[in-house]
Amino acid sequence: MKYTLKYFFSFLFIVMCSNGFAQDTTEKQDPKTIKYPKKYGLRIGTDLSRLAKNFYEDKYKGFEITADYRIKNNLYIAAELGLEDKYTKSDQLKQTTSGQFIKVGIDYNVHKNWLDLNNMIYVGGRIAYSNFSQNLEEYTITNSTNYFNPNTFTGQKYSGLNATWFEFVAGIKAEIVTNLYLGFSARLNYNITDSKIDNFENLYIPGFNKKYSGNIGMGFNYTISYLIPLYKK
Amino acid sequence: MCKKHLIFFECLVFLRTEYKIKMKKTLQYILLSILSFGLLGCEKDDICAEEDPKTQAVVLEFYNKDRPTEAKTPANLVAYVTGNDLAIAAVGNKLSLPLMIDSQTTTWNLVLNANDANDTNDIIDQVTFNYDVIQEYVSRSCGYKANFILNETNGVLTTNNWINSIEIINSNIVNPNEIHIKIFF
Secondary structure: OOOHHHHHHHHHHHHHHHHHOOOOOOOOOOOOHHHOEEEEEEEEEEEHHHHHHHHHHHOOOEEEEEEEEEEEOOEEEEEEEEEEEEEOOOOOOOOEEEEEEEEEEEEEOOOOOOOOOOEEEEEEEEEEEEEEEEEEEEEEEOOOOOOOOOEEOOEEEEEEEEEEEEEEEEEHHHHEEEOOEEEEEEEEEEEEOOOOOOOOOOOOOOOOOEEOOOOEEEEEEEEEEEEEEEOOO | OOOHHHHHHHHHHHHHHHHOOOOOOHHHHHHHHHHHHHHOOOHHHHOOOOOOOOOOEEEEEEEEEEEEOEEEOOOOOOEEOOOOOOEEEEEEEEEEEEOOOOOOEEEEEEOOOOOOOOOOEEEEEEEEEEEEEEEEEEEOOEEEEEEEEEOOOOEEEEOOOOOEEEEEOOOOOOOOOOOOOEOOO
């Protein structure tokens, strides 16, 4: 199921990548001589990969709303807002992270559109914040030899945690039907602060994803979004 | 390389072929660097390594009771906890014994001359360890480990059937490759 979905998204991605170029060869007019007005407006969407995780990942609950607003020809104000409940299980511990996150920043379109197309290849940045709790349900300590069986203990809940981080974003958005967009973005996250816990650590931060021992994290999303056109310029 | 990031790779390859002419060099580098960072971060600390801190056993070292600086190897020494069928054998003049994590006391039976054919010459001494357990968080992949601190007053108690005396060298059972207790016989 998990992989089927991944391939589905890959396929989706390829479809939306191809879409933008289908018309390139058929159009012979010199685009420099004609001015095409660009649509400005508010684009609102949701992350399909987080939505899908609700169905295939054990005990996962989460969604993300995305929005962007064009302020200049190539410049957009962008934001993401979401909720996540993430269950982590290993041989050593079982724990659930629950919380919400907000990310605000800009996207810069580096793709020159042909004619009246509205596709994007963009890079951008976000400053992000999350507050969350971690519930360490149980953990197991292994002894130096297997003479004694491993011992399992009940953990505790750590509340009122928060984190801030910076995200570097690169992605694409393609208009598949008028005003309807499919998008993909990859994110490189750099953790700036996170609450320190006595004798434990933050294993997962909503929005940031898995927290490794270093400050670097990774993320991505597949979005479907709708542009509410406000004016043309 | 983990499967999760293969998807980025797919996209990148696709972007490169489709956008061959239009994509700027700088953008290619940006996408490549994102990808490579992702691969570096990929599951790198998800396996508890051999050298990561682990729960340690108490290490006993055996010495000659008449010449306390002279190491002495006990003949066919094995140890077991009452109620457990398994036994641990001494290696040279050293014996490593795990302590119970869910208890503050562990009693080991140390049997001398145990592994020979003759059952009549077996001599048993009971060595009891009394300690505090401190649970220490190590990492996502290793979880927690247990540190043991032997009590000051009654850290190690023993019967004296073949053991003459005991000396605590180090009451913190925390780090590997340390000797904690000297036994003279």
